[in-house]
Structure formats: C-alpha cells, structure tokens
Amino acid sequence: MVMLIQTPPEGIYDELFDENNRVRPSCRMLEDWLIKSDEDLLAEKRREADVLFQRLGITFNVYGEDQGAERLIPFDLIPRVISASDWQRLQAGLRQRVQALNRFLFDIYHDFDIIRAGVISAEQVFANPQYQPGMQNLKLPRNLYSHIAGIDLIRHNDGDFYVLEDNLRCPSGVSYMLENRRMMMRLFPELFAQAPVAPVEHYPALLGETLRAASLRSNPTVVVLTPGRFNSAYFEHAFLARQMGIELVEGADLFIRNNKVYMKTTIGPQQVDVIYRRIDDDFLDPLAGNPDSMLGVPGLYAAYRTGNVVLANAMGTGVADDKAIYPFVPEMIRFYLGEEPILKNVPTWQGRKPKDLSYILDNLPDLVVKETQGAGGYGMLIGPKATKKEISHFRKLLKARPDNYIAQPTLSLSTCPTFVEEGVAPRHLDLRPFVLSGKKVQMVPGGLTRVALKEGSLVVNSSQGGGTKDTWVLEDDQC
Amino acid sequence: MKLNIRHDTTYTYDAPMQNSIQYLRLTPRNTPQQKIQEWRVSTPGETSQMTDGFGNLVTVMTMEKTVTEITLRAEGVVDLTGKPLTKDDSPFPPEVFLRHTPLTEADKAIKAFASQFSANKRSLVRMMNRILEHIEFMPGVTTVTHTAAEAFRQKAGVCQDHTHIFISCCRHIGVPVRYVSGYIHTHSEHHLATHAWAEAWLGRNWHTFDVVNLLNVAESHIKLATGLDYRDAAPVRGIRSGGGMESLHTRAWVTMAGENQ
Numbered sequence: 001m002v003m004l005i006q007t008p009p010e011g012i013y014d015e016l017f018d019e020n021n022r023v024r025p026s027c028r029m030l031e032d033w034l035i036k037s038d039e040d041l042l043a044e045k046r047r048e049a050d051v052l053f054q055r056l057g058i059t060f061n062v063y064g065e066d067q068g069a070e071r072l073i074p075f076d077l078i079p080r081v082i083s084a085s086d087w088q089r090l091q092a093g094l095r096q097r098v099q100a101l102n103r104f105l106f107d108i109y110h111d112f113d114i115i116r117a118g119v120i121s122a123e124q125v126f127a128n129p130q131y132q133p134g135m136q137n138l139k140l141p142r143n144l145y146s147h148i149a150g151i152d153l154i155r156h157n158d159g160d161f162y163v164l165e166d167n168l169r170c171p172s173g174v175s176y177m178l179e180n181r182r183m184m185m186r187l188f189p190e191l192f193a194q195a196p197v198a199p200v201e202h203y204p205a206l207l208g209e210t211l212r213a214a215s216l217r218s219n220p221t222v223v224v225l226t227p228g229r230f231n232s233a234y235f236e237h238a239f240l241a242r243q244m245g246i247e248l249v250e251g252a253d254l255f256i257r258n259n260k261v262y263m264k265t266t267i268g269p270q271q272v273d274v275i276y277r278r279i280d281d282d283f284l285d286p287l288a289g290n291p292d293s294m295l296g297v298p299g300l301y302a303a304y305r306t307g308n309v310v311l312a313n314a315m316g317t318g319v320a321d322d323k324a325i326y327p328f329v330p331e332m333i334r335f336y337l338g339e340e341p342i343l344k345n346v347p348t349w350q351g352r353k354p355k356d357l358s359y360i361l362d363n364l365p366d367l368v369v370k371e372t373q374g375a376g377g378y379g380m381l382i383g384p385k386a387t388k389k390e391i392s393h394f395r396k397l398l399k400a401r402p403d404n405y406i407a408q409p410t411l412s413l414s415t416c417p418t419f420v421e422e423g424v425a426p427r428h429l430d431l432r433p434f435v436l437s438g439k440k441v442q443m444v445p446g447g448l449t450r451v452a453l454k455e456g457s458l459v460v461n462s463s464q465g466g467g468t469k470d471t472w473v474l475e476d477d478q479c
Numbered sequence: 480m481k482l483n484i485r486h487d488t489t490y491t492y493d494a495p496m497q498n499s500i501q502y503l504r505l506t507p508r509n510t511p512q513q514k515i516q517e518w519r520v521s522t523p524g525e526t527s528q529m530t531d532g533f534g535n536l537v538t539v540m541t542m543e544k545t546v547t548e549i550t551l552r553a554e555g556v557v558d559l560t561g562k563p564l565t566k567d568d569s570p571f572p573p574e575v576f577l578r579h580t581p582l583t584e585a586d587k588a589i590k591a592f593a594s595q596f597s598a599n600k601r602s603l604v605r606m607m608n609r610i611l612e613h614i615e616f617m618p619g620v621t622t623v624t625h626t627a628a629e630a631f632r633q634k635a636g637v638c639q640d641h642t643h644i645f646i647s648c649c650r651h652i653g654v655p656v657r658y659v660s661g662y663i664h665t666h667s668e669h670h671l672a673t674h675a676w677a678e679a680w681l682g683r684n685w686h687t688f689d690v691v692n693l694l695n696v697a698e699s700h701i702k703l704a705t706g707l708d709y710r711d712a713a714p715v716r717g718i719r720s721g722g723g724m725e726s727l728h729t730r731a732w733v734t735m736a737g738e739n740q
Contacts, residue, residue, distance in 0.1 A: 112572060122574035131578070133707065134532035136570050256500060257541055259527045287502050287716050288531075298718045299500045302529045302539045 004423040005034065008415045013157045014426055015080050015416040026083040026474055029195040033188070034078065034417070034424070042077065045187050046419060049075055052183060074467035075180060077187070080416045080429060080449040087198075087445055087473045090153070090161060090433070093342030094443065096333060098149045098435045101166060101320050103336035105145035109135040109316065119335055120328050128325070129373060130169075130318030132281060134288060138305060141216045142439070145314040148207070148276075149435040150174075150447075153343070155414035162344045162411065164430065166329070168321040169313060170278045173448040174434050175236040178203060178243075180448075180470040196475040198445035204243035206436055206444060211244075211274050213438030214310045220273035223247045223263060225254070227279050227295045237278050251279075256299030259306045274310045281315045323406050324350065324372040347409060351402035360407040361398060364391050367407040369398070382458060384410050413458055416469065418451055428452045430460050431471065445473035480561070481516070481736040482664055484701065485554040486673065488715055489728045495545045496722030499524070504660065504704035504714050505553035506536040511562045513701055518555035533711060534570050535704040540717075547722075551715065556736065557701050564678065564685040564697065569657070569705065573680035576655035582708040583643055585651040586628035593648035600681055600695075603649070607690050610644050616691055618671075623709060638675045639709050641690035645677045646708065655680040656688075657705050660712040663692070664699040664733040672731035673714065676700065701733070 007021050008014035016027050023031040053075060082090070107113050108125050109132075115122050125131055150171025152164040181200050185192055211222045226237035228250050241248035247263060254272065255262055262269035279296060282289040288301035303309045319325065327348040330341040349356035349367075360367060364383050371379035381394040398405050415426035433447030449469040450460035460466040486505065490496075505520050507513060520526070524542035531537050542549070567573070579585070585593065592613075596606040617635040625633075627647035630640035642658055649656035656679040663674040676689035676697070687697040706712035719725075 115572070122572060123577070126572075126575045126578050132532070133571065133575060133578075133711075136532040137534075138532070256539075257543075258525060259529060259539055286718055287500065291710075291716075291718075299539060299541065301531075302502065302527070302537065305529045305531060306527070 005417055006423065006425040008426040011157055012412050012426070013155055013159050013414040015155070015414055015429070017417075024081075026477060027081045029191065030079070030081065033191055039423075042419075046077055049077065049183055049187060052186070053179070073176065074453060075183065076418050076451055076453075076467050076469045077184075078417050078419065078424070079184060079470040079472045080431075080451075081472045081474065082431075082446070084474045084477045086161075089342065091443065091445075093161075094151055094433055094435050095441045096337065096339060096342055097151065097163065097166070097329065098146065098437060098441055100329065100333040100336050101149070101168060102143065102145050102437060104332045105168075105314070105317060105320050106140075106143045107336070108319065109145075110137060114332065114335055117335065119331050120325070124324060124328075125319060128319045128322055130281075130316065130322055132316030132319075134301065134305075135314065135316040139307065140314060141214060141310060144214065144437050146317045146320070147210055147214050147312040147314075147437050149437070150432045151435060152430055152432050154411060154430045157412045157414075160344060161431075162346050163329070164346060165323065165326060166321040167432075168317040169280070170233075171432070171434065172233040172236050172278075173432055173450075174203060174207075175239040176468050177434070177446065177448045177471065178239075180468055184470045195472065198473045198475045200444040200446050200471075203434070203444045204240060206442060207240065207276075208244040208246070210436040210438035210442075211276050211312055214312050215273045217273050221263075221270060222274040222276060223249045223254075223272050225249055225251070225275050225277040225279055227283070231278070233278065240276075251294070251296045254297045254300075256297060256303055259299075259303045259308050261297065261300065261303045261309045272309060274312060276312050281318065284311070284315065322372055323370055324352070324403070327406070346411060349407045351398055351405040351407070356407075357398065357402045360405070361395060363407075364395060366410060368410050369394055369405055369407045372404055372406060380459075382410065385456075385458075410458075413452075413460075416449075416451065418453070418467075418469070420453070420455075425455065427455070428458050428460065429469065445475075446471040480559045480664075480699070482557050482559065482662075482699075482701065483555075483734050483736055484557060484662055484672075484732070486552065486662065486714075486731040487729070488551040489730075490549045491726050491728070492547050492722035492724070494721060494723030495547055496549070496725075497543075497545050497720050499540075499542045499549070499717055499719035499722075501540045501551070501715060501717030502713075503538040503540060503551060503553075504531075504535050504712060504716075505538060505551070507555075507557060507661070507701055507703050508534070508536060508568075510568055510702065512560055512564065512697060514558040514560065516556040516558055518557075519553070521552045521554075523549055531711075532570075533704070533706050534568070535706070535712065545721075559698065559701070561698060564687060567685060573655040576657045576680065576707065577650050577653065578707055579647075579650055580708045580710070582626050582710060583647045583650060584626065584628065585647045586631075589628055589631050589644065589647050590651055592631070593651040596648065596652060598652055598654045598681065600686060603654070603679060603681075603686075603688060604695060606648060607645060607688050607695075608693060610641055610648070610690050611693060614641055614644060616641070623713070638671075638691040642675045642677050643708065645688055645690050649677070649679050657685075658708050658712050659700075659702055659705050660709070660714055661703040662701040662731060662733050663689075664701075664735070665692070671729075672733040673729060674700070675709070675712075678705070 146168040150167040413428035418427040627643035704712040
C-alpha cells in the first residue's frame, strides 16, 4: 500500500513541499523513498527504531513528570533536509552570532564598553540573575566563554531562518543528533548511497578538539563533570565522555590542592586542565556559590580564578542567552564585529519598556509571551492557542512583573511530513545547531531537529512531548 | 593612626575533622585610606592565594590531616590615613552594587520602610539612625544565613544584619551599595573588633555607613573585603568533612600602636 501524505496547510513553509505542493528539488530522493516505500515496510522500520533506541538506552527524564521516570523521545523516520546553500548562509550567520556573543561576555566581565556606549543599559546586565560578578577580570584562554553554543532556529513562512534563542550555558541534545543519524544509516543505508548527506559523526572529535583548545597547555586532561545519573541529560554526559574517550566524573571524584584540580584515579591523583561541566554555575563550588550544593567541588572557583583550570562553558555565560538580552544580539554584532547580522532575530517587545508593555497587553491574543528566565517551554503563553482564562492569567502576571516577560509575534514554524497515527502529516519543527568555539569557530553540518508531534502544536521541547528527526544537510545542491 | 591587629578564629570539633578547605578574606589591601605595613595570615594547612571578582585578596587553605581544632590567625600593622573615600578602587561600575542577592532581597516591610528615604546623604543618615533604633544590637539571635528581611522582622541582630538591612533599603531606592567586612578600633570593650559596614554610592563618591556605630566616616575602620553581601566578603568561608558538631570562637584585638593589648 502506498503512503498517504497530507499536504501542508496554506501559508506555512513546508520543508518538503513547495507552495505548489511539489517536492522541493533538494528533497527529490525522499520523494521516491516516501512514496514508493511500502507503508508496512516503513511501519516495520519504525518498530525497529523504537526497539533499537530502547536497547541503546536513549531515554529522557521529563521534567514535571514523576521524578526519575524515564521515557523515550519519539524519533521520526522522515528526515528534515537543508540545502547546501541554506546551510552555508546559516553557518556564516551562526559563526558571526557566536563570535559576537563571546565578545559581549568578555566585555561585560572586563571593560563594559557596550554599556558605556549606551547600547545596553547597566541594569540589563548587572541585574540579570545569570550575571556573575565573580567572573570580573578573569583572563580566559582565547577570551572564550561559550565554547559550546546551541542556537535555536526556526524557519518562518517567508522561507527565512530566524534565531529563536541562544543557549550558552550547557546546551543539550547533541547526542540525539548523533544517534538519530546512526539510526537512519542503519535502517536505510540505501538512502545515504543516493543522497549527498553531509556527515555529523565527527562531532565528538570536534568537541574534543574544542575542549583541548580551551586550555593553553599542551595535551591537557579533559573531563566531563555531571551532576549524576538523576539529571535529565545524564545519558548525554555519559555518551559524550565515552565518544571522546575521556573520564566522566562527579564532583566527589575531584578535589583541589594548591588551587589545582585533581581527579582521583586508581594510580593516584591526576591533574585536570579542562572541565566540560554540565552543572549550573551556582552549584560548581559551595564556597563561591550555593553553600548547600553537594554537586560541585569546594575550591573550584579558586582554581578557576588562578587560571589552573578551564571551565567549558565559562561561569556567567547565562547573562548573554537570557531572553531579556536576546533583542540586543543584532546590535552586539554591529558593535563588536562592525557587520550586519546575517541571521534574523524575531521582533521582540520587552515588558520592561512601558511602550512595549502596553502593546503586549493590547495584543495578547496574537502574541507569544515568554518569561525572560524560563526554559524548556514552561511559563509561556501562545496567544492564538490560549483560552480566555489563560490570557487573563498572563495579563495579571505581566502587570505584576512586567520586566520578567517578553513577547514576540506568533511565528509560523515551518512543517515537515512526519509519521503520525493517521499516516504522514505536516508537523512544526525547529533546529538547534551546535557551534563550537576553540582555535576557530566550527560546527558539524546540521543539528538537532525537534518536531512538535501534536497537530498544530508549536511547542517542540522534548520535555513537553516533542520528538526528533535526523537533519540532512546536503553537501551539494546539484543533484 | 597606626593600628595593631590580631584576629584569631578557632574551630573546635567534637569528632575528628578529616579535611577542610577554606576561603579566607583576611588580608587587607592597600588603599588611599589604609596603608598595610605588616601583615601575616597563619593557618595549620597548606595555603595559596587568589583574587576574587571584587578584587579581594583570598587565602585558600586546604587541610588533609585529621584534627579536632583549627586556629586561623591574621595579624599585622595598618596605618589609617584619615583620607575620605573618593576614587573607587572597585573593578566595577557602581551600578553592579544595585544587584540584590538572596541575603539582601527586600520584602514588603523593608520596601515600605525604605521608601520613606531618598538617595541623598542626609536622608540615608536618617535611615541609618532609624535602622539602629528599630534593630537592637543583640549577638546570638541571628546567624550568617539570616537574610535582611528576617533580621528586620526579628528586630534584633548584629552588625552584619544591620548592614544587610541598610543595603537592602538602599538598593530598593536605587542607591548602589556594597558590603564591607573588616575591623574597627573602638575604645569600648563591648564591641567586637571584627566588624561589617556599608558603602553607598551617591553620584560622585562612595560614602561610609556604619549603622551599628552611627558613623559616617571610616576613621577607625580597616577594610578586609567588599562584595554584594556577607557571602561575598565573609572573612572565613569553609567546608569540611567529618568533625561532627563544630563550635566557633572568634577573638580580635585592634589597638593603637603603643597601647597595651
């Protein structure tokens, strides 16, 4: 039986079909595969994928559900394709953006040029909960703060990519990017023989190279520091450490002597030069941050301040990925690099500005309202999908703490055909490429594509029931 | 004025303490107001140095032997020049010190109290007086984890609480203000020589506000460390494993050179 494929709704950019419902040139190889494949065969492959993921143990601990309850992030077999020319532009834009963000972080922890120039107010930086005064005047190798950045992008109905948010603290999800590709290659090797899909498998090697470049020592010892197995991303911490061939440690495995960090090993203490830490700032050192933290290493801040260890990412990077700082990123690019931003920002109204606030309050049913400190799709109002009750609830929240909120127009996230109960139907998606900054800024072509599995839903977060897809960046558009 | 300082911090544990690491902000820096003539920090552990984000000098002490008592001693000679606070020696623009911390966050009561005052010296001096009237100086009723709001509700505390409340109020009315830990030389025997006070930024200069002593000039103050709150500037902050219950005893002497200790 052939597959029944629902075409995308009007006015939405679809990654597979153009506005005349013809398959886009970059996706031709999928057309043959999707339409000619037997439905039963694909159903069989989906079951196979489920079993493989279970066996690999790729599960995700969902916040807001039972503590410790793990479940599988649904994986969709139909890949999302990005043309070579789109990727080239994206890559240049991502490189530019992450460079500017790192320059901004250096600036606000040194000379405050951007504040003095009046581009961003002192209050916006210094009152930000993620700002870390303890980072002031710390000299970091290559002036790098966010060695690993995950930039969330969406494609709007104008066909263009927009940056939705920057993740500069401990962005996760890259293990899914890698496993999704492995899965697709295993299930459909013949597809990769036909399509010039750019490889992503070298991400762990690039990450390792980036982490080693974070230290100026030759042949530095690098470890991954995890809060432990109860963390929702523990699988990823273990996965990346294994892939890079480096130790996965918890706070208790490390200790400080003479402002140096040592790892306890069977052959005695070994000095650690770079920590890829997946623990939040406040928990890194109970003597500098949260005094009750048991996750970190007492004395780590002193080792960091004295230049004896490098943290990736640096402390205090969160101030640059905050939703209240986001509207200023295009200005940062102009200010630090003297360039026009390649990637677009979503127009943003800031609750802290009285004019913007009154616009937000007048247009709540049409806007997406987000908490400046929120993450994972919580604390968010999607105006067009909200009930009257939800809107009036947010109106109250906004009036009480306007500076806690920003609002954006409801963007129509692009769709891509996705397996659902009824067959194949368009579902909304986003893209998170991972940008690595070391000796140079580099990334593997692609990223994590997240897909909202509910019809019409725009929330792609895996913590809220989203799924993932393999992301195919084509090496060459002439095929 | 030349002052001799000796400051002993003694921890006694009721079970053997196996290892410990401490951040000691016990070394004053040279500033226009204070010239350090001699200074020494002695500890029973291994030490190394660092400078934190606020520019404070920090001795990091690690101990890996089993003990039941630790004594940390800071001592030296400091010459106070009597110069007023002028140029800022902090690496930060004053606006950083508008930032609240969990210890200084203003609650409803503090906000209501603070809004009677405004951002000028006269008004802040009045506020300082009112805080001391409202919060009785009473050692032992608060600990280092008490917030400004808690101390304000309790109407009692020590210099650290008075300072936190003053800071909380200032930040609420938009005055950048920082926490200072250090020593004070007094002729009274009742006050501890270890001390805490605040410095507020009033447009052009930093100004001293020593709430407990109702002082507006730091003529007898030796500054050890500054920060957003006690946690940033605490003279001793440590963690240990083993040791059971701990008791802490602090003694400090600040005497004029030539005076008997």
